[in-house]
Amino acid sequence: MIVVNTEKIPGHQVVEVKGLVQGNTVRAKNFGRDIAAGFKNMVGGELKGYTELLSESRDQAMERMLAEASRLGANAVVNVRFSTSAVTAGAAELYVYGTAVVVQPSER
Amino acid sequence: MTGLLILWLLAPLLLLAAGLFIGTLVERRHLSDLQRRxxxxxxxxxxxxxxxxxxxxxxxxxLIVSEVVIASDYFKTFAAGLRGLIGGEIRSYVSMTTRAHREALLRLKEQAQRDGYDALCNVRLDSADVGGNVHNKKGGLVMVALLASATAYRRRRR
Incomplete structure (x- = not known):
């Protein structure tokens, strides 16, 4: 599966558009991460636990989007966009969407 | 009893000093690391x-994606609080957000290089909200969370 956030893929042409596909997840931070983050907030630096939380959320949301794309028979997803929203304090939603398409190598 | 009182009065000062010294050190290190990479x-x-x-x-x-979450320190947060009284640019936060942007972009580039690509296009940098903390409420953490994405490709040899 080819995934890009551009409208086109170099060396390929879109032969069929399957439509919008999306995936989302809402994940909570755990308590231990909160304590570490509280400490980091005094001295500065990267909040690795939160970076990981974002990565995990992104992986899970992408997985769901790609599953939907393959269910539709697509072999690529183009124009992928991410968006996050705060559901409550302590939990964040990560939403990813794109357009599922069928591409083939362009003749030249 | 007086010992406790002194500690209670001194604690914010100690935190400020820790934020100023350790925070500045952490920031300097990050900046030189950024420059090298x-x-x-x-x-x-x-x-x-x-x-x-x-x-x-x-x-x-x-598609290449990267995340970065950078925390403020006690001194920066305190300085921002003072700035909030008179208004104007919060320099201590500008240096923090600039570092976060540079780091996010660098991670995109590093990932692209690891995967054998030599170019990135359609770079997008968005602020992410981790648990409602970006829009800081009283007592919340002060931090910058970014989610960056781009498409990696290879350029024609000339």
Missing amino acids: EAQLDSIFVTDVGDFFAGDPAGGAT
Whole structure:
């Protein structure tokens, strides 16, 4: 599966558009991460636990989007966009969407 | 009893000192680290346009994503609080957000290079909200959370 956030893929042409596909997840931070983050907030630096939380959320949301794309028979997803929203304090939603398409190598 | 009182009065000062000294050290280290890594990745061509400039049709393309969450320190937060009284640019936060942006972009480039690509296009940098903390409420953490994405591709050899 080819995934890009551009409208086109170099060396390929879109032969069929399957439509919008999306995936989302809402994940909570755990308590231990909160304590570490509280400490980091005094001295500065990267909040690795939160970076990981974002990565995990992104992986899970992408997985769901790609599953939907393959269910539709697509072999690529183009124009992928991410968006996050705060559901409550302590939990964040990560939403990813794109357009599922069928591409083939362009003749030249 | 008086000991406790003194501690209670001194605690914010100690936190301020810790924030000022350790925070400044952490920031300096990060800046020199950024500079070193940016110099190594200078050859990667980056645009935020959705077009593959000089793209190799046989080279393929893939989505690259990176995340970064950087915390403020006690001193920066305190300085921002003072700035909030009179208004104006909060410099202590500008240096923090700038570092976060540079780090996010660097991680995109590093990932692209690891995967064997030499160019990035359609770069997008968005602020992410981790648990409602970005829009800081009283007592919340002060931090910058970024989610960056781009499409990596290969350029034609000349």
